[in-house]
Every structure is written in C-alpha cells, then in structure tokens.
Amino acid sequence: MSRTEFTDGGPYGVAVAGGEVWTTLVHTGRVATAAGRVIDLDAPGSRPSVIVEGPDQAVWFTRNGDDRIGRIGYDGALSAVEIAGAPYGLCVGPDGALWCTLMNADAIGRVSVDGEVRTYPIGTTGAFPAMITTFGGDLWFTLNQANAIGRMTVDGAVTTHPLPTSVAGPVGISAGPDAVWFTELLADRVGRITADGTIEEFTLPEGSKPHAVAATTEGGCWLTLWAAASLVHVDARGNVTSEHPLGEGSEPHGLSLAEDNAVWVALETGSLARVQP
Template sequence: MKSLYPLLAALLLALASTPVHADAPAKPGLKEWKVPWENTRPRDPFVGPAGNSVWFVGQAGDYVATLNPETGGLKRYRLDPGTGPHNVIADERGAFYAGNLDGHIGLIDPDSGNTRKFRLEGDGPRDVHTMAFDSNGDIWFTEQAGNRIGRLEVDEYDFRMYPVKSESARPYGLVVGPDDRPWATLFGTNRLATVDREGQLREIRLPRDDARPRRLDITDKGILWYVDYSGGFLGRLDTNSGEILEWPVPGGPNAYPYAMALDDQGRPWFVETGPSPNRLIGFDPESERFSDPAAVPSGGGTVRHMVFDPETRSFWFGTDTNTVVRASLQ
C-alpha cells in the first residue's frame, strides 16, 4: 500500500494556498472630541501633512481649525463673515478651504494665519463644494448650485470650469482617481461624472432612475464606490469595464447613507444618517458582508463627509452634534 503522507501533504499545501474569503470588517473604536464653538457644524476633517494635526471647518461658524489628537488642543483661524466654509484639504503649503458662500478657495498659512483667496469670476452661483488634490497639487472641485466641476491650477491662479449638461445635476462629492481624473457624484440625478483625458465632461448613468449618489471614493485600480442617499444602496463602478453592482445597506431605504471613504484594504465604509444615533458600517467586497454598526456616541445628527488616514488606520469625520470623531480600525 502506498503511503498516504504525500497525498496528505499535497492536500494541506493546496488548502494553505487556497484564498480564504475575508469576513465582515471588525467594528472600529470611536473617539469624539467636543468642539467648544457651539452650533458651528464642524465638518470635513483632513489629516495634515505632518500627521499631528487634523484640519476641519466650522461651516456655520466661519472658521477653519486644527485639532491635535494627542493633546486635544484646538486652534481656530477666523474667516470673513459669510464665507460659509464647506471643505478643507491641506498639504505643505497650508490649508485650502472652500468658501462656499463667497465664491472662492482660500489658502491659510498655519504659522501666520494669513489667508490668500483664489476668487472665481463670472455670474451665477460659484459655490465651491468639495475639493481634492491631483498629483501636481492642483485642485479639482464641485459646484453644487453652479452645476459645474472645476480645476484650480494653484501656481498659475487659473480656473478651468466644466459645465454639467444635465440640468440641476448638483455636482457633490468628488475624488481624484489614480490617473488624475476627477470623479464626482451628481446628487440631483442618478449619475456620476468624470472629466476625461481629452478634457470632456462625461456622465455615467446608474441602473436605477431614483438613485441619488452623494459621496464616493476610488481605489488605485479604478474601482469606484458610492452611496445612494435616497435609495439606501452601496454601489460599485469598475471604471475600466463599466460594470456596476449595488447592495442594499443594512438600514434599508431609510438609512440615508452619506459620508463614505475606503480603508487601506479597499473596503468601503459609510455612515447611515437616517438612524439616530448615526451608524458607521463597513463592507467586505469578497465576502459581501457588512460589519456590525458602530454608533456615533453623541448621536452625530448628520455625518456628511469623512477621510481615511492610512498612517493610523483611522477614519475622521465631523458631526452636526458639534464633535470631531476618529474611528480606529482594528
């Protein structure tokens, strides 16, 4: 009789080399910092280049601020009344904020507090909404009421604007892909949008007519994830093949998923803003399983935007309950 050991060894080797489907993401730990400037709607945190400060804006308080997560220290930079800051992104040059109500992008010097304004020209709404850097350090952004996607070449102080053909499309969330193309949600429609390499704005229709995509993120391989706020779906667009897949979120049609971002494994996380308290939920694309919800301790009110910091494996977001939150992955 032949020995069974070679067969067993071969079987064990095959099992060891067989990919194991990941389980649902583990529920993260949440820590909140109370913002002392009451009823100012702190939002859109962004981890600074040094990693020791987190920038955010007070949309209803006309300020940009930093939080030191180690000490809990806060520093506020006051803006002109009526600025209505909506979003902030930062690099070695300082913090760029979206002057949503005043038609400009501002750059704050963290040391002096001095502000340089890049003002949009023309008539009609110029409501800079959500911004993202490209690889050159220039800025792509959306205008919700202006119905445009724009690009600011910072060094040249040069704006280039791309009108959206669909009326009242409400360009909203925006990210920049690995090839430096911007991708945006058109919250007033069931479409996404991008500006191609030839400089043409192109719209991508989603399968359901009543879908209203609000936030999105993209992997380095061009897999784009989005949340459908009105229908309660998580969606996936392969920007290479055009394939679109969707999954109902755990909270159902009244979940109103809003803020979302990808972690360092390419897994989408989003906040259901329908439930009170708001709930942070992750999704594993391999197992197609959702994580257990992590409730925002203060309730959240509405969590509108979040980012992922790969250095600390943490998400950051602001809340309408006047807090800034770090969600740390296990």
C-alpha cells in the same frame, strides 16, 4: 485646537494639497486657504463644495450651483469644466481622471485633466449619489436616497450594495487600507464595506448625524458629527477612541488629514479648525 476665521462663505470642503490647506466657501462662490488667500470664482451662486488634490499640480472642486468642476492650479490659474447634473462628491480615480457624483442625474461623471467629460448612469432612479472615493481599482459612492453603497468600474459597470439599516441616509465615504468607510447620517452610524461586499455597521451617539469621513492608514477613520458639533476617531473595530468638541452649533462638514497627523475641519459657522490629536 487652532482656527482660521472667515467673515463669510461657510467653509464646506477641505483639502491638504500643494503645501496649503484649502477650503470651499460654499455660500459666496469662493475658495480660500488657511494662510488667508481667497480666490473669487466670479460666480456667487456656484456653490463650491467638495475639494480634492488633483493629479496635475492643482486642486479640483465641485460647483453644484452651476454644473461645473472647478480647477485652481498651484500657479494660480483658474478654470472650470461644464458637467450637468449638480456635481457634488469628487475624487481622483484609479485612471488619473476626476470622478464626481451627479446628484440630480443619478449618474457618475468623469472629467479628464484635459477637460474631456463622460457620464455613466448608476441604474437607480432617485438615488441621490453623494460622496465618492476610489478603492481596489473601482469607484465607490454613497447613494443617499437609495440606502446603499454603489461600486462602479472605470468602464461604467455598477454593483449596488443595500445597507442593512433602513433609512440610513449615507453621505460621506473614504477608502482605507482594507475597506471603505461610510457615514449613515440618519441612523447615527458609521459603516465599512470590504471589496467582497461585506458590510459592518457601528453605532455612534444618538442624534450626532455623522457627515464626512476620512480613513486612516491604521484601519480606522475620523468623522465629523454634524449635529453633535464634534470630531471623533473610530478604530478599525468601530470603537470611538477620542472626541474633540468643536464648539456648540459649529456644524462641522468636510475634513482632511495632514502629513503631521493634524485633522483640518470645515465649520459652517465660519471657521477652518485644526485639531492635533
């Protein structure tokens, strides 16, 4: 395992895009790369969080501290689009636009690459939508306080799937080849939901608090265990097949998979770790 150290910022989200590995420095309003490039957003309270590869030669990221979606082009161009409601989760939707969760608005937002903004209510009050992904032509997202998985069409029609486990606290979500994986932070479980709404849940070590998830092409997924300070792989049947300690108290958050099968993990303690399975 190798690490890139940052003196400040607390790495949070990770994206492999444009031949670089990007991370958001949530506490200082910066975005950085594993190669050492640091981009100051000139907004120290912007809290850049989830970051993804965009459809337009750029990375996009949520700024829930100042209600914006930021963009950094591979050419270095920096811009942002305003969208109210504390944007947090982010993905590229099936229509090529950026879709985000709006934590404080009980809504999902859509931002086109040209900056057009729309919002769609999820129909549940106090749900606290967290992460979001795309699967089967729709948007899927975790409802942290509603204990459910939401599904939305690009036209804004919503279906809600309650979780079998009470007080699960779902956070991370990622689409695999045949199902969507999600984490249950408060229940120490990882789950998967298929297109027909069938939900399976799998137990993880007690007190591990799974946070982010990245699905793999073979049907399993990688998970960051925030409280256990480790990275684990789970196969398609929910079995933990490998574990990689990241250092006591490292508090791993986001993760991203590279083409060489390496897993990049953002650590709250100030590092971007590269794990080669």
